[in-house]
Amino acid sequence: MSIVATRDASLVEGWGGPKQTRKQRRLRRFVLPIYSALVILYLLTPIFIIVLYGFNQTSPKKVAFRWGGFTLRWYRKAFVLSGLTAAFKNSLMIAAISTIIATILGTLVALALFRYRYRGKGATEGILFANIAAPEIVLGASLLSLFVLFGVPRGIRTIIIAHVMFNIAYVAVTVRARMAGFDRAIEEAAQDLGANPLQTFIRVTLPLIFPGILAGALLAFALSIDDFIITNFVSGAVETFPIWVYGAV
């Protein structure tokens, strides 16, 4: 069999081509797809359950696990539940502000890492890596230690500080990864045509790396709005959405 034919077979059927046994074919056609579907179903189960229980008829006094019948009452009541609306607003505001700050700071770091070789580059990369790899509980506990030692009152401001702290590295890594295919010659062309560095950045570089920045910002927003562990340490009496939910059950 020619190499070309083998390649074509591999495109259609995956590896192995015509040499595979019946057992392998069965594995590929039935066992793996069914198994994968089950795992994905398992991943999605909690979402179904949450939606389902949103319609559960229970007494409002306590959380009930038993199914008591169908009701739409909770959807009518969602916005009068004490604290929920405020917590949700807090979450949105914190996520918006911390995303903007983290996206700017993270993008600048990514630009430096992508375009320059400089002393201390390894240290910068090391700090980013350590920040992402460090467990959340340690980040939260250490930041609370700082606030305790300096007597900083906990509230919205400290939550924003924390969220920017854990998002800078994620933005930097995401933006830098998306810069991989960036062609420096385009910038040089702009400068050859008389654009100054600022004009080059705003009118050439920025539009080209914008999808990466957007991806980084979306990730930062998602991480901010979902964060519970770090926020719980530095929030004081302020409730964000995850903290409200945690306290409600």
Place this chain on the structure above:
Amino acid sequence: MSGNDRLGRRAAPYLLTMPGMLWLVAFFLAPLVLMVTLSTQTGNLLDGFRQTWHFGIYPQVIWQYQHQFLRSFEYGGAATIIALVVSYPLAYWIAFHGGRRKTTLLFLLILPFFVSFVIRTLAWQFILADDGIVLGALKRWHLLPSGYHALATSTAVISGLAYNFLPFMALPLYVSLERIDRSVVEAAGDLYASGRDVFLRVILPLSLPGVFAGGLLTFVPATGDYVNADVLGGTRNNMVGNAIQREYLEFFHYPAGAAMSTILMVLLLVGIFAYARALGTRSIQEYV
């Protein structure tokens, strides 16, 4: 190029990284050092804490919370292994046979992240509850003894951890499997390797970077987590995270919480850096 220009070029990377790095030094690195300081203070919330360099707190918290420390590593390790075993075939199937559905499948894989982490964990509490929609029904149909319960067991905590961090394992695995040059796999087949040999001697070794990256991304958050233990584990299966959280936020005994957090950080960071050294940070960072 003028001298001024050259100076600008040399300063540029530092100017660009400065704001971000200052933030991280002030709110990430400095707090880690300050936490160690705080751990050696003595006092209480009312009278205030004073710096006494009381290192005796370390043996004290290790002794007091030894079970929580051990449990954390045990649960984290178990959850990581389960996540690996469960997600490897899935990642393999998507990477090699996903075809046109690849994007959809990957989207389904990260779909749980659109629901909050806390809510996902609470959902498992609903699923595993004694009179909940699953166990309640099974008991009514006499498929389970009426005294059976799943919540407040170590199994529930480990399953919750494995569930919550599974995508962190599956995605790096997928990336590493997707990267494998198909012609290498072809070549193994052409050289008469059996299907099993192709997998064990070609695909599996080439996917190891993904296994290591996924392992790190799953093990660290799972070990440091306390939400799963709190929601699914009841009172007898709590982890070191629960203890740190209680010492800080309920007892306001900051030195004990700081000491435990320092121990956890040192254990994990030493582990992470040894791991990164052995495998090269590059290969891990690519997946982060």
